[in-house]
Amino acid sequence: MTYTIIGGGAVGLVLASYLATQGSVTIVVKRQQQAQLLQQHGITCHSEWGQSIAHVHATTTIPNDPAQHIFICTKAYALQTITEQLAHIEAATITACQNGLAHLALLEHPSSCAAVVEFGAYKESDTIVHHTGVGRVVIGALSGGQVPFIASTQQLPIIYDESIQDVMWRKALLNCCINPLTAIMQVKNGELITNPSLWQIVMRMHAELEEALPKQMKNVPLKAVYELCEKTAQNRSSMHVDIAHGRQTEIEEIVGAVLAFTAHPLPTLRVLYDQIIAKR
Ligand SMILES: NC(=O)C1=CN([C@@H]2O[C@H](COP(=O)(O)OP(=O)(O)OC[C@H]3O[C@@H](n4cnc5c(N)ncnc54)[C@H](OP(=O)(O)O)[C@@H]3O)[C@@H](O)[C@H]2O)C=CC1
Ligand SMILES: CC(C)(CO)C(=O)C(=O)O
Missing domain, CATH: 3.40.50.720 (NAD(P)-binding Rossmann-like Domain)
Incomplete structure (x- = not known):
């Protein structure tokens, strides 16, 4: 090969x-x-x-x-x-x-x-x-x-x-629930589940995504977000690391692509998107 x-x-x-x-x-x-x-x-x-x-x-x-x-x-x-x-x-x-x-x-x-x-x-x-x-x-x-x-x-x-497109969607939606919030807050992934206020934001964002994208979100129950935060508790998300080093992030390709796909407003995710863009 x-x-x-x-x-x-x-x-x-x-x-x-x-x-x-x-x-x-x-x-x-x-x-x-x-x-x-x-x-x-x-x-x-x-x-x-x-x-x-x-x-x-x-x-x-x-x-x-x-x-x-x-x-x-x-x-x-x-x-x-x-x-x-x-x-x-x-x-x-x-x-x-x-x-x-x-x-x-x-x-x-x-x-x-x-x-x-x-x-x-x-x-x-x-x-x-x-x-x-x-x-x-x-x-x-x-x-x-x-x-x-x-x-x-x-x-x-x-x-x-x-069904690779379903796999890509699943990863992108998990990234939406974890990456921008950890990047804005500069916290490790595990803090999203140990800090009740941050978990409230994740739950709200997840509920909005379920309403906007029911088909794609079938593969992304809240439990999956929780378990990924638990599994990667000690890690910093890629967006968190990029922001911390002043590097360009993949916000457009991950969150921007999801926001552009639906006419639903997704207010919680959009605010996080705007905040990451504002850091440029
Ligand atoms: N790292 C990880 O753990 C994971 C990463 N991913 C995904 O994988 C992808 C790659 O991530 P990662 O490897 O971490 O990113 P890196 O930033 O470490 O690597 C990207 C590389 O691409 C190079 N590059 C940019 N433009 C060109 C070009 N025109 N020709 C040749 N090389 C180029 C950069 O070169 P230079 O350094 O010279 O600018 C850099 O070495 C991302 O989408 C990421 O989200 C997914 C899962 C896990
Ligand atoms: C660890 C994980 C799953 C967090 O969303 C990730 O893929 C990233 O940091 O980009």
Whole structure:
């Protein structure tokens, strides 16, 4: 198998280091300096199984190869630029690994797929990554075409799901209930369930989402929000971390996409959305 990973961030480095055990991997990064470091040192991945070093080919140019399986591992707001770059690239499949819903509209390749990443990762440096919290990668075709093959392992369980859009919606709605509030309050996920005032806000937001999006919210009972906060109690949400570091957030692609999908006002979620936008 020939795999191309676009984006040398947390998810891209973890995925590239596992895929290197299954085939030939090219990682496409934005900065020449990162490409050079990756060529020289490979990717060091720390996980509960120990430390591994994966040797990959690193470049700043997307290869053109009809046999390659491309995984886009940038943040959702970089997707527009990447899809423009991909317009003239041949590939067997192109899989977008972003949170949120924006890529539903962007990927027009007949073999476009989406992956919902349920593991956790953070990047220590351009060549060192930590695979924190084992979790699945759920992959499915967006337009009924083929999907990339990845062998499922204990470290990286891979699930194929024909209803990938439902999986994406579920994750986006869970992110809506957790990410903006934790980012505004600068609290860890667990505080949403231990602080009664914050849980009241989550309950109100969840009830409004159920009224606006009954079909999509069938997969997202309040219990699921509670359990995710409990499971990730000690974690800071990705939006919380982005705001804390003064970085761009994925508010548009996660919350903005949900707000734009329905004519219902969703007042609680909208206020949080406006507050995150105001921080720009
Ligand atoms: N990290 C996590 O635990 C999880 C993340 N996700 C989702 O996965 C996606 C990726 O997240 P994550 O890996 O954490 O993000 P990061 O910010 O760590 O990585 C994004 C990478 O994309 C690179 N990039 C941006 N534009 C380009 C480009 N034009 N060409 C090549 N590379 C580019 C950035 O390069 P540079 O650094 O040089 O700017 C950066 O290295 C997000 O949608 C996130 O929500 C989902 C589940 C868990
Ligand atoms: C941990 C979780 C599920 C919180 O919504 C997440 O995906 C994130 O932080 O982006």
